[in-house]
Amino acid sequence: MSLLIGTFTIGCILSLLALGVFISFRIFAFPDITADGSITLGASVAATLLVRGVSPPLASLAGFFAGMLAGACTGTLHTRFKINSLLSGILVMTALYSINLHIMGKSNVPLLSVTTLATQSESIGLKIMRGATSFNLAGWEVSVRDASVMAAVALAVALTGVLLYLFLRTNLGMAMRATGDNVQMIRALGVNDANMIVFGVAISNGLVALSGALLAQYQGFADVGMGIGMVVWGLASVIIGEALVGTNQLGMTIIGAVMGSVLFRLLVAVALRWGLSPNDLKLITAAFVFCALIVPQFLRKKRLRSAHA
């Protein structure tokens, strides 16, 4: 049971990463690799501030803004200096590796004896349960600590999802969506599309960094290598989410990205339980995204062929 709760919690935390990837890849069709660096950036900024005694919500918010800054750099490289979008992301991601090391001062910052959002939600949970350390849920013994962290994370993700949905329906948010959809039209309607891209990629990376900040607090450390392959992870979640909801309505795609992230984490946990070596995880994830990308093409071809036959 505690494994299931842990899986769900990490799935929720990484769903913020999935939402970030959703914004860059799906809304802007901007293949943004910066996320690999900005998730670590969020973790290292939050962890460093937490160790200095900054309050956890503030430290997490700082992580978010650091991510936005990184995203704005990528967007500016692309729009202002006309560097290919993929390369812009790679440049910033590479630079972030050194920056993250500088922020942390070493390759790993442990958060074991520090107040974090996780310990704060645990103590709130314990207060609500009047000191009981576990409760019974449908015959399962559930630790109050695990459950309260999970509830807090789920709440935070739900709040972020709703805020993102509302934002994307404001005048600014609609202009951003239209920029990714039809640049010619949005320019003809008087919108500076370059600014929209910079801002959009910034928000995307802000969410990714927030995800990193929460992840560091949950797992109790920030590590300079924690971001490797995270873009692909997020993409896998988005793809699963799209398959789950099967529509491109805005609200449903956001819910889909969150659900996809949780489900993907669950699949990975099951695979690991069945004896998949953790070393193979990235390979399997990449292979999964590869399949998810080519299967629709393959099906379309097959359908065309059978229609002609």
Place this chain on the structure above:
Amino acid sequence: MLEVQSVSKTFNAGTPNEVRSLRGVNLELAEGSWVIIIGTNGSGKSTLLNAVAGTFPVDDGKIRLARRDMTRWPEHQRAALIGRVFQNPFSGTSPSLTIRENLSLASRRGCGRGLGWGLKASLVARMRDEVSRLNMGLEDRLENAIGSLSGGQRQALTLVMATWLRPDLLLLDEHTAALDPKSADLVIALTEQVIARDKLTSLMVTHSMHQAANLGDRLIMMHRGQIIHDFQGAAKRRLRPDDLLARFEEVRRAEQLDESAAQMLAEQYV
């Protein structure tokens, strides 16, 4: 209203693919006039429209609209004064956004875009009005994605969007060329209505001699990046499609003469 002063544009300058698309074009539009542009392929008519819209910077010359020099303005800044409908019906709308969202975007053309709610009730009510005037039954489908509509419907909506806020200048770039005849007639009727209603100043490129003869109050013909004919007032009213075809024939003959003359010279002197 619109002043185009000796505007030139050369694409791929200094390469074998060099194209001198505009060669010192001068054009002045009075307020409320509707000017039709015709010309052969590559004559520079669409380039002229794009130069006014700011799709690319011009090499030389000045472009002024509503007493403002906008030669150096980027495209999105000029959009505050200009409404546009493109040849491709898919260019003017955002397919994955709903009809309402597209109209809402158009209702803030040239205004800042902040965190205000995009779909205010009063705005949606006006959308219903405007869209029902198209007689396409779209007023009940405002929440559908625009990508699900036909080209004609999308082009009609693009026209509504381009004129939602009264533009100082309306640019129509062969906006019916990609439509079936029935949709084309419908969009032309809507164009006439909206131009008459709002007394718009408009510049319209067309391939249709029929449209060129029947619409607008002035007609210019372009060839090789220059304006070679300019019909106004009574002269424009007398024009028939056959007259225009005759002018095209003239141009074609002149071209041939040029070529044979060049050949003769080459044979004699080289």
